[in-house]
Amino acid sequence: MSPIEFDDWFDKHAAYFPGIRTWFGRQGEYSKDVEAVWRKDLAKCQLEDCLDASQQLYGQTENKAPFFERHAREVREIAQNLRMQRAQPPEPRYIDGEQIFGCLQCKDDGQVICWHPKVMTAAKAGTLGEPFTVYTCAVACECTAGERYARQGMPRYNAKQWRLVQADLPRSQQLKDLEDFMEASRLRPANQKVTF
């Protein structure tokens, strides 16, 4: 990343981890040194990889202490892995004439169909099933194929926030599945992010 790209990346990274600016401020006279190390750590990475790496790191560290001091190295490692994956797009593979997919969830398409957040809210409130209130949306899959959609601004699938539509079930069972999911999600702790 160029210095300008680093600034751009840092702004977006700080949007995922708002506490990081305070953490930088607390380094006092050393904050410039820390910044210089970070710039050096990420100099050989590409902006798009670092942006995606920040998003992944955010997904991985939800509800955990943010360990800001290691962020540059974590982002670099994820970005380097993404770069390798992008350099080698998977070839379609076949076994006995049947195509084998790298991602069974989206069949390497990059998009999955989930319940719309409004429908999830309705399921939670017990108001599901009213006419015209049940609809779905496309979400970028969490696999490599989903990255290009995520970069275009499509929300990224994760199993905590989204519920896949069980396309092979009858509609009544699909909705039951969603209601069960929302019921279970009530038991999860609310946002317990730790900030230093």
Ligand SMILES: [Zn+2]
């Ligand atoms: Zn996928």
